[in-house]
Amino acid sequence: MTSIVVVTGGASGIGAAICTELASRGYTVVVTDMDEAGAETVASGLPGAHARKLDVTRASTCQEVVSSIESDIGPIEAWVSNAGVSRMARFLDIDEKQYDFTLDVNLKGLFFSGQAAARVMAKRQSGCIVNIASMAGKQGRAPFLADYVASKFGAIGLTQAMAFELAPLGIRVNAVCPGFVATSMQVRELEWESSLRGTDPESVKRQWIADTPMGRLEQPQDVARVVAFLLSNDAGFVTGESIAVNGGAFMD
Numbered sequence: 001m002t003s004i005v006v007v008t009g010g011a012s013g014i015g016a017a018i019c020t021e022l023a024s025r026g027y028t029v030v031v032t033d034m035d036e037a038g039a040e041t042v043a044s045g046l047p048g049a050h051a052r053k054l055d056v057t058r059a060s061t062c063q064e065v066v067s068s069i070e071s072d073i074g075p076i077e078a079w080v081s082n083a084g085v086s087r088m089a090r091f092l093d094i095d096e097k098q099y100d101f102t103l104d105v106n107l108k109g110l111f112f113s114g115q116a117a118a119r120v121m122a123k124r125q126s127g128c129i130v131n132i133a134s135m136a137g138k139q140g141r142a143p144f145l146a147d148y149v150a151s152k153f154g155a156i157g158l159t160q161a162m163a164f165e166l167a168p169l170g171i172r173v174n175a176v177c178p179g180f181v182a183t184s185m186q187v188r189e190l191e192w193e194s195s196l197r198g199t200d201p202e203s204v205k206r207q208w209i210a211d212t213p214m215g216r217l218e219q220p221q222d223v224a225r226v227v228a229f230l231l232s233n234d235a236g237f238v239t240g241e242s243i244a245v246n247g248g249a250f251m252d
């Protein structure tokens with residue numbers, strides 16, 4: 001039997017690339033997303049993959065989906081918390097509703113979906129979790145993204161706390177911090193940032209590339225390969241780490 005990995009937010013962008021990369025490496029992938037049709041579309045293109053609807057903001061739903069995967073498909077050996085949202089606005093303009101929405105998906109989602117996965121992994125004393133954080137989880141110099149920055153700094157702290165408590169239970173937990181990745185989230189951010197700066201999306205994109213020493217936008221596959229590394233035995237003694245994958249756009 002191949003290893004079962006569950007990916008959240010797998011219907012689009014980085015999540016879909018992670019599903020594709022892991023399927024190509026022989027994992028049985030469970031593509032989850034709140035967009036059920038999107039998850040099914042991704043799964044249908046991958047050998048042996050499954051799809052499940054999962055809104056990561058509901059702790060009880062996370063628990064139910066984990067239970068159903070364990071009983072219908074098999075033991076979950078790896079979990080990738082990738083689902084995330086962003087919305088750009090000036091700090092002075094962000095209201096409570098936007099703040100709650102961002103923190104619910106990007107931080108509460110990681111907390112309770114990771115908890116549900118860790119509970120079943122702990123029984124077997126074996127498992128691996130990867131949280132998708134961001135370059136904006138290591139530096140606050142990310143314009144118009146104060147709520148997102150708060151959520152992603154939280155994701156890195158949570159990754160360390162989970163790694164610390166779960167290491168004795170045989171579970172490794174790490175994070176990946178992407179930079180300027182070409183996905184639908186980026187298309188939305190180019191629109192918002194250009195409108196907030198009074199410029200056009202192409203100019204913002206050129207600036208992001210200029211801010212990246214390796215001279216191009218990041219691709220979802222750049223992130224997916226590092227996730228695969230963290231899940232592999234090559235990273236067998238790595239835990240609590242938050243790996244930058246950003247072409248040098250931010251070095252810490």
Ligand SMILES: NC(=O)c1ccc[n+]([C@@H]2O[C@H](COP(=O)([O-])OP(=O)(O)OC[C@H]3O[C@@H](n4cnc5c(N)ncnc54)[C@H](O)[C@@H]3O)[C@@H](O)[C@H]2O)c1
Pocket residue numbers: 008009010011012013014015032033034035038054055056057082083084085086105109132133134135177178179180181182183184185186
């Ligand atoms: N694109 C970037 O430049 C970039 C940079 C750094 C980090 N990230 C992070 O990478 C992750 C993926 O981003 P992306 O660029 O692929 O975005 P995307 O918008 O293309 O995909 C996000 C996916 O998450 C799903 N999702 C949203 N809310 C959900 C919820 N409550 N429950 C389950 N699924 C939900 C969406 O349906 C979508 O399929 C996010 O955590 C994001 O913060 C992205």
